[in-house]
Amino acid sequence: MYFQTKRGYIxxxxxxxxxxxxxxxxxxxxxxxxxxxxxxxxxxDSGKRGGITFWGVVGAVIVAILIMAFD
Ligand SMILES: [Zn+2]
Structure with missing residues (x-):
């Protein structure tokens, strides 16, 4: 899909x-x-297996970075 703008297409x-x-x-x-x-x-969505969500992963990464940064 393209959106037309003044500078062209995005x-x-x-x-x-x-x-x-x-x-x-x-x-x-x-x-x-x-x-x-x-x-x-x-x-x-209860019909899917696995409880790891995208934001769960992002949160875990942020926590890991914070732990390393303040070690
Ligand atoms: Zn479809």
Missing amino acids: RMSLLPCPECGNPVSTKAFSCPKCGNPLGSGTKG
């Missing part, structure tokens, strides 16, 4: 929908074509 990061292959913005919560919920927008 390309957004798109990922193909795993269900229908429709290119979907990485910031979208679900596929606009088939409605398939995407990973970045789903929260508390």
Whole structure:
């Protein structure tokens, strides 16, 4: 997807929908074509295994950096 601006076009990061292959913005919560919920927008999905979320990983990395920095 391209957005036209005064300076030209800006390309957004798109990922193909795993269900229908429709290119979907990485910031979208679900596929606009088939409605398939995407990973970045789903929260508390009890149907999936593993409890490590993106922000959980980010938080762990930040804590690790802080621990090393103040050691
Ligand atoms: Zn889709």
